[in-house]
Amino acid sequence: MLKNIDTNREYLPTPQAAQRANVSRLHIARLLRDKKLEGFQLGREWFVYLDSLERYLASPRKTGPKKKKPTDQSMETGKHAQHSPSN
Secondary structure, eight states: OOOSOOTTSOEEEHHHHHHHHTSOHHHHHHHHHTTSSOEEEETTEEEEEHHHHHHHHHSOOOOSOOOOOOOHHHHHHHHHTOOOOOO
16 A cells, blocks of 8 residues: 555656756755655655655755855955065
């Protein structure tokens, strides 16, 4: 018996979902665990509902970790670190 599987919805295996979203399979697995994607597990394999993946891809997301902004102190040392041209 298939529990918690909506057979009326299209679904993709994790590797195909990852390829379609241009992310790793591990990232798709993380999204499933975090309930940011809807899907189901059948045996050892995970499947992602296509409509859920499309909704996720259409939603605005942050991209990667932010770069550290330079502190006032590092900016000051940067100013003083400039060398004048030598003859």
